[in-house]
Amino acid sequence: MSESQGPTVRRRIVASELKRLRAEADLRQQVVADAVELDQSALSRYEQAKSSMTVHVAEKLFSYYGVGGEQLEWMLELVRGSRKRGWLKDFTGVVPNWFEGFVALERDASKLYELAIHVVPGAFQTEAYAHAIMKSGLSTTNLDEAVQARMKRSKVFQREHPPEYWAVICESALRCVVGSPKVMADQLHHLIDMSKTPNITIQVLPNSAGAHPSMVCPFLLLRFDLAPHYGVVYMDYLSGSIYRDDPQEVDLYDTALRHLIKAALPETSSRTMMANIAKELHK
CATH class of the missing domain: 3.30.870 (Endonuclease; Chain A)
Structure with missing residues (x-):
């Protein structure tokens, strides 16, 4: 990855975890896609961080791999794409957009x-x-x-x-x-x-x-x-x-x-x- 903003970085974190979990489970993409009623090509795009997925799809995928609790909530937060800005909301127009991703x-x-x-x-x-x-x-x-x-x-x-x-x-x-x-x-x-x-x-x-x-x-x-x-x-x-x-x-x-x-x-x-x-x- 060369130059990217926060949302793309967060998408790649999710993609990395999806690939890792599937590898640990020793499952083919098609098997996982069928289990969660998802097109195999869509799953492939998600694992390569080429496409964003909905929170609903993400929850089905991570739950299928047995992810729950705090880790699941964090992954779903990443999938939403727009992180809670927290203290940044007080500095709109002050903190550059390209820096917000890093702060998150x-x-x-x-x-x-x-x-x-x-x-x-x-x-x-x-x-x-x-x-x-x-x-x-x-x-x-x-x-x-x-x-x-x-x-x-x-x-x-x-x-x-x-x-x-x-x-x-x-x-x-x-x-x-x-x-x-x-x-x-x-x-x-x-x-x-x-x-x-x-x-x-x-x-x-x-x-x-x-x-x-x-x-x-x-x-x-x-x-x-x-x-x-x-x-x-x-x-x-x-x-x-x-x-x-x-x-x-x-x-x-x-x-x-x-x-x-x-x-x-x-x-x-x-x-x-x-x-x-x-x-x-x-x-």
């Missing part, structure tokens, strides 16, 4: 792995840092509201079962003075505090590590407990975003992450480096 995925993800090269990850940004980043952009429309929308993303860590978040942040992102020395120092201390949260791991990849996989390509990989065999890689740029969820491509990013985690400083050493950089900013 981030909300449901159980594990997130991020490589940040030049900028501190959005979910970890302080308000002052986010304001300085956005103010430097090409558009300052609704700047204050856009900053507040970004701050809302951190709420994902306050839910009853927060996701595991593992971030590898390049030293260059920590040494780029965004806003002012004080803004940057406060941001570094905020990262240190967040890294002490049980479900958050922050490692610094020092400049001395040299060349590494994905040197010019920051990315975020999301995993879902309710669809454990599915992963999606998210990347954004000035005017949009790209999602990659082909299993072979996702495996490449998994491999890159393993190399990055191995090359990065341990957690304690990462906190020490961030604290030392913050001290330098006060000189």
Whole structure:
């Protein structure tokens, strides 16, 4: 998949689960189609994410495979195509349409792995840092509201079962003075505090590590407990975003992450480096 929006990504999650469940049951498409009174060609399109299906058909298919409870409800929510916007409803016209799909995925993800090269990850940004980043952009429309929308993303860590978040942040992102020395120092201390949260791991990849996989390509990989065999890689740029969820491509990013985690400083050493950089900013 090259470039796509949230609904297409959600359709592919459903397709991935349909194929996995049928493979586990060791059933041919025709057998499943007959059992749920569905045309085999339609089932084929659903499994390839080429067509959207109704909630009624989805419920019949997943129930046939024995899916129930929370997982069934989540799958049906994905099938509906229009996710509940939650806090996004307060920021209509502020959060870009192409970003809404990611926010929905981030909300449901159980594990997130991020490589940040030049900028501190959005979910970890302080308000002052986010304001300085956005103010430097090409558009300052609704700047204050856009900053507040970004701050809302951190709420994902306050839910009853927060996701595991593992971030590898390049030293260059920590040494780029965004806003002012004080803004940057406060941001570094905020990262240190967040890294002490049980479900958050922050490692610094020092400049001395040299060349590494994905040197010019920051990315975020999301995993879902309710669809454990599915992963999606998210990347954004000035005017949009790209999602990659082909299993072979996702495996490449998994491999890159393993190399990055191995090359990065341990957690304690990462906190020490961030604290030392913050001290330098006060000189």
